[in-house]
Amino acid sequence: MVKNTTIYDIAREAEVSVSTVSRVLNxxxxxxxxxxxxxxxxxxxxxxxxxxxxxxxxxxxxxxxxMIVPDITNPFFPEVxxxxxxxxxxxxxxxxxxxxxxxxxxxxxxxxxLREKRVDGIIFIGGRINLANCPSELVQEVLEAAxxxxxxxxxxxxxxxxxHRVYSDEAVGAALATQHLIDLGHRDIAFIxxxxxxxxxxxxxxxxxxxxxxxxxxxxxxWIIYGEFxxxxxxxxMNKLLDDSEHRPTAVLCxxxxxxxxxxxxxxxxxxxxxEDISIVGFxxxxxxxxxxxxxxxxxxxxxxxxxxAVERIYQINNAMPTKRTTVLTPxxxxxxxxxPAPKK
Amino acid sequence: MVKNTTIYDIAREAEVSVSTVSRVLNxxxxxxxxxxxxxxxxxxxxxxxxxxxxxxxxxxxxxxxxMIVPDITNPFFPEVxxxxxxxxxxxxxxxxxxxxxxxxxxxxxxxxxLREKRVDGIIFIGGRINLANCPSELVQEVLEAAxxxxxxxxxxxxxxxxxHRVYSDEAVGAALATQHLIDLGHRDIAFIxxxxxxxxxxxxxxxxxxxxxxxxxxxxxxWIIYGEFxxxxxxxxMNKLLDDSEHRPTAVLCxxxxxxxxxxxxxxxxxxxxxEDISIVGFxxxxxxxxxxxxxxxxxxxxxxxxxxAVERIYQINNAMPTKRTTVLTPxxxxxxxxxPAPKK
DNA sequence: ACTATTAATGATATGGGTTTCATAGTTGTG
DNA sequence: CACAACTATGAAACCCATATCATTAATAGT
Numbered sequence: 001m002v003k004n005t006t007i008y009d010i011a012r013e014a015e016v017s018v019s020t021v022s023r024v025l026n027x028x029x030x031x032x033x034x035x036x037x038x039x040x041x042x043x044x045x046x047x048x049x050x051x052x053x054x055x056x057x058x059x060x061x062x063x064x065x066x067m068i069v070p071d072i073t074n075p076f077f078p079e080v081x082x083x084x085x086x087x088x089x090x091x092x093x094x095x096x097x098x099x100x101x102x103x104x105x106x107x108x109x110x111x112x113x114l115r116e117k118r119v120d121g122i123i124f125i126g127g128r129i130n131l132a133n134c135p136s137e138l139v140q141e142v143l144e145a146a147x148x149x150x151x152x153x154x155x156x157x158x159x160x161x162x163x164h165r166v167y168s169d170e171a172v173g174a175a176l177a178t179q180h181l182i183d184l185g186h187r188d189i190a191f192i193x194x195x196x197x198x199x200x201x202x203x204x205x206x207x208x209x210x211x212x213x214x215x216x217x218x219x220x221x222x223w224i225i226y227g228e229f230x231x232x233x234x235x236x237x238m239n240k241l242l243d244d245s246e247h248r249p250t251a252v253l254c255x256x257x258x259x260x261x262x263x264x265x266x267x268x269x270x271x272x273x274x275x276e277d278i279s280i281v282g283f284x285x286x287x288x289x290x291x292x293x294x295x296x297x298x299x300x301x302x303x304x305x306x307x308x309x310a311v312e313r314i315y316q317i318n319n320a321m322p323t324k325r326t327t328v329l330t331p332x333x334x335x336x337x338x339x340x341p342a343p344k345k
Numbered sequence: 346m347v348k349n350t351t352i353y354d355i356a357r358e359a360e361v362s363v364s365t366v367s368r369v370l371n372x373x374x375x376x377x378x379x380x381x382x383x384x385x386x387x388x389x390x391x392x393x394x395x396x397x398x399x400x401x402x403x404x405x406x407x408x409x410x411x412m413i414v415p416d417i418t419n420p421f422f423p424e425v426x427x428x429x430x431x432x433x434x435x436x437x438x439x440x441x442x443x444x445x446x447x448x449x450x451x452x453x454x455x456x457x458x459l460r461e462k463r464v465d466g467i468i469f470i471g472g473r474i475n476l477a478n479c480p481s482e483l484v485q486e487v488l489e490a491a492x493x494x495x496x497x498x499x500x501x502x503x504x505x506x507x508x509h510r511v512y513s514d515e516a517v518g519a520a521l522a523t524q525h526l527i528d529l530g531h532r533d534i535a536f537i538x539x540x541x542x543x544x545x546x547x548x549x550x551x552x553x554x555x556x557x558x559x560x561x562x563x564x565x566x567x568w569i570i571y572g573e574f575x576x577x578x579x580x581x582x583m584n585k586l587l588d589d590s591e592h593r594p595t596a597v598l599c600x601x602x603x604x605x606x607x608x609x610x611x612x613x614x615x616x617x618x619x620x621e622d623i624s625i626v627g628f629x630x631x632x633x634x635x636x637x638x639x640x641x642x643x644x645x646x647x648x649x650x651x652x653x654x655a656v657e658r659i660y661q662i663n664n665a666m667p668t669k670r671t672t673v674l675t676p677x678x679x680x681x682x683x684x685x686p687a688p689k690k
Numbered sequence: 691a692c693t694a695t696t697a698a699t700g701a702t703a704t705g706g707g708t709t710t711c712a713t714a715g716t717t718g719t720g
Numbered sequence: 721c722a723c724a725a726c727t728a729t730g731a732a733a734c735c736c737a738t739a740t741c742a743t744t745a746a747t748a749g750t
Contacts, residue, residue, distance in 0.1 A: 052461040054737030072423045097442035116397040399707035
């Protein structure tokens with residue numbers, strides 16, 4: 001590996017001081033045109049790239065932010081990252097992406113590394129910190145980090161804390177989906193998928209219950225089945241649901257699109273037609289939702305916006321601009337082919 | 346934002362010199378146990394996090410590598426990133442993820458930023474640099490970068506250059522898929538999807554042609570239809586193919602899983618049964634392939650390995666370990682439900 | 691013409707670590 | 721006991737930028 005050129009090399013060759021070279025680089029003070037030209041020529045000759053480490057060290061900003069995600073393989077997260085990255089580029093940030101792969105220790109491991117690297121902001125999305133049962137040591141640790149670095153929690157649950165938060169109001173989304181099914185004449189509605197200690201699950205179940213009760217309906221206990229968020233889980237959970245052929249729901253709400261797709265597969269395998277025999281509704285409006293047959297009725301999560309607003313928030317904090325602590329995005333229902341009128345008895 | 350503690354603060358409070366603190370931090374020379382304890386106590390009291398910028402500046406390594414991807418929303422890339430990130434963590438690297446969103450300028454824009462940030466390695470996957478028609482200025486620029494920073498191209502085409510490369514042998518994969526269809530009795534085989542100037546497309550088409558010719562079959566010109574890599578493109582291309590009801594292939598090879606899924610949808614919409622009426626084969630073995638009905642016959646791309654080997658290569662270069670310039674992974678065929686015996690005429 | 695600004699530039703401090711070199715204190719060994 | 725070989729520590733240089741302060745040259749104002 002070849003050694004990098006430094007500002008001293010440039011100064012020497014251009015026969016000026018490093019201060020003047022710095023002025024040319026940053027346009028921070030007037031430099032005589034002839035001097036500037038001379039310096040520029042040397043810079044271009046060597047394709048000089050100023051060392052960002054040295055710059056960051058004194059400027060006390062790195063132009064770097066990070067997102068910590070539990071599983072980049074889950075298409076929800078790339079969508080959020082996409083939006084965040086767009087905004088980051090506008091604001092001059094480069095992005096660290098830290099994938100914890102669900103490994104509990106890595107969240108705080110990455111946190112330490114990122115603090116040492118003096119990132120200008122950290123976005124947590126999913127993961128333990130956003131869990132309903134998040135251990136308090138972790139909360140403590142993140143709070144500490146937040147004293148020196150702007151931290152934003154996306155779709156988390158720590159409402160009472162003073163963390164900055166951006167989230168999509170999943171309760172509203174779940175209510176929307178439930179109302180939709182009720183409007184279609186469904187009375188027997190089930191909910192499947194999602195770990196029971198995850199905020200995203202809890203909020204949805206609660207909202208579905210509430211909405212049903214508003215219409216004098218109930219969410220039967222046997223019809224709330226928790227599990228993972230994967231396609232396979234959706235399949236298994238749906239099969240469990242359908243095993244009881246005496247009592248079958250006419251519609252199923254799923255915690256996300258993955259489980260919904262699994263549910264569709266399970267139902268199809270048993271010869272059920274969707275939506276004629278059973279309606280299935282997902283959550284997230286991931287690219288998958290139009291990829292399946294039938295196309296999935298689902299709820300948008302404003303994924304790009306989630307990322308965008310999170311980065312914007314970091315930018316505002318760093319530039320001492322006024323900000324609110326929480327940003328709420330409202331989901332919308334997208335009706336496609338997987339939901340239809342309740343079958344007549 | 347609160348000011349960070351420095352090594353000088355620690356040294357002062359522990360009544361030692363910064364050198365000694367540094368020794369304790371890095372375990373680079375013996376320190377008396379009592380001194381060490383005293384220092385550790387102060388470090389822990391302040392939750393001291395040494396500034397990685399200062400360290401990197403002098404050490405000339407940042408523990409940071411980057412991946413430049415064209416579209417993180419395409420599930421192929423998160424899979425590769427996943428594998429890369431796992432390996433990165435093992436080797437002590439943190440990851441920049443740069444999403445160009447297909448914007449031509451950003452590749453070199455990010456390249457500049459990453460060079461200034463003195464990353465320890467850059468992985469290019471997809472994007473212009475890996476195109477068959479990559480502009481030579483960009484090649485030049487990346488070559489220059491490669492003089493100071495290890496650069497690895499994943500699934501690229503620049504065979505004649507001296508870049509480090511890791512790729513999945515797509516020709517072998519395409520041949521495998523073709524052979525599979527031939528074995529099933531198909532004679533009328535089409536290929537859809539993919540931009541005609543992308544390496545990934547070119548190699549596959551070439552391999553399919555070759556394999557067919559080996560069996561005295563031909564790939565009809567009208568049955569090679571190029572396009573985007575999206576679900577929608579797959580749908581459109583398949584529709585175009587099926588519009589000619591006189592001459593219809595009995596099997597379709599798709600450039601990736603996305604287009605294959607689109608193709609399945611188009612065929613289903615026309616009432617064709619898969620695989621009874623028409624067989625469809627994808628490429629990538631993305632998580633999607635088991636999410637659709639019928640499940641997709643496809644070719645693995647060893648996504649995690651691609652990422653893993655790319656990072657490993659960077660590590661080897663940085664540590665002056667012997668490496669080969671190219672690593673080739675061999676894809677495998679995964680037969681699922683979307684391919685079956687050719688229909689009898 | 692003479693002082694008051696502004697332009698143009700250089701010298702030096704600074705950021706926060708690591709590394710090298712020097713020195714004092716210990717232990718070992720013939 | 722004298723001298724070598726370590727151990728333990730500090731002082732100072734270094735990494736490579738930016739920022740501040742000082743100085744000189746050029747222009748402006750009265």
